[in-house]
Amino acid sequence: MRLLFTTWAWPSHLYALVPTAWACRAAGHEVVVATQPALVRETARCGLPVAAVGHDVDAVAMVRGYVLGAPEHAAAPRGAGPRAMEMFLAHAESMLDGLLALAREFRPDAVVFEPTALAGPPAARALGVPAVRHLYGTDLMARARTVLPGQLAALACRHGLEPADPYGALTLDPTPPGLRMPGAPPSVPVRYVPYNGGGRYPGLPAPDRPRVCVTWGHTMARLAPRHFLLPEAVRALHPLGVEVVAAVSAAQVPLLGRLPDGVRVVVDAPLHTLLDGCAAVVAHGGAGTVLTSLHHGVPLLLVPQLPDHAGHAAAVTAAGAARLLPAADASPGRLREECAALLDDAAARDAARLLRREMLRQPGPDRLAADLAALLGRGRPQGTRTG
Secondary structure, eight states: OEEEEEOOSOHHHHHHHHHHHHHHHHTTOEEEEEEOGGGHHHHHHTTOOEEEOSOOOOHHHHHHHHHTTSSTTOSSOTTHHHHHHHHHHHHHHHHHHHHHHHHHHHOOSEEEEOTTOTTHHHHHHHHTOOEEEEOSSSOGGGGGTTTHHHHHHHHHHHTTOOOOOTTOSEEEEOSOGGGOOTTOOOOEEOOOOOOOOOOOOOOOOOOSSOEEEEEOTTHHHHHOGGGOOHHHHHHHHGGGTOEEEEEEOGGGGGGOOSOOTTOEEEESOOGGGTOTTEEEEEEOOOHHHHHHHHHTTOOEEEOOOSHHHHHHHHHHHHTTSEEEOOGGGOOHHHHHHHHHHHHTOHHHHHHHHHHHHHHHHSOOHHHHHHHHHHHHHHHOOSSOOOO
16 A cells, blocks of 8 residues: 655654554555655654655744743643644645645555644545544544534635545544543544654663653743743752653753752653653653653653643543643642652552553554555545546
């Protein structure tokens, strides 16, 4: 089979697709990833064939518009949901013509898109092939079911295309049952395989005391240094006597300032290589961080600052595997208090391990790749492919 994967230029959205794309390649399928120019180099570093489509959209500036313009540390600014949708549609506008041109050249049997890459469904509809939605976390886009079809229909109309279902013919879901949203579209489960980008294996020694990994993803530091709360969290946790591991990128190192003695700073290591032996993760609530931590059965203390981070944090908190601390309340004392409570919380540890077991019971990407033709046969829309 020939499979066209697509995402806009946000690394974490790409990373969620990588294990499935690799599995499809290993199964003998032909794979190409289509993305905006800004993500071409990172996609190539993932070992996947890539094609640039459309032009770059300044997503950081758009996110700043609905986060930095809101009250300090607001977790879900008023109007952020619609403004986030405006951003997704802006990316789709930039990509759709180029994606369709590439698809007509490549002639895929299916278009695999992450749920906010809204150019995928109309391109698939134009070719008469299934659009396969590949989730990267709890299905937060299910909350837009009353408005998203109309918005996508308007997008398709502007490009001379027929309306398409924004939820695709098939949804692949790497989240465990305990994190799924009631009322979300039906989905096919697939085991979550952590991919957090390339990097050197850190080789951490076995801990001799509780180890807490602190990570703040990549987004918040790009928005503004004051939203990158990792240094404050590290300094707050140090008096607990735990081993603190700060997982950062090279670009974040200048933002760390002076950290307490004994803090282990690990630069550009994939997150999943740091979590064996961890007792807790303190983080921002990104989907990749949440699922990678749960893949290791590690409970979390989450301090969300973006609407999607708040959504993912709410899901894992409701499942009992995390404690939620609003960013407005994240003083050093509260961070220390909540982390200490998490380390003593046997129920949170049990909930995280339960979610890990649920994840491991789901069929792996290799099984999905082997069964893909049958799955797509059930989900294929009426009509034939057009060249």
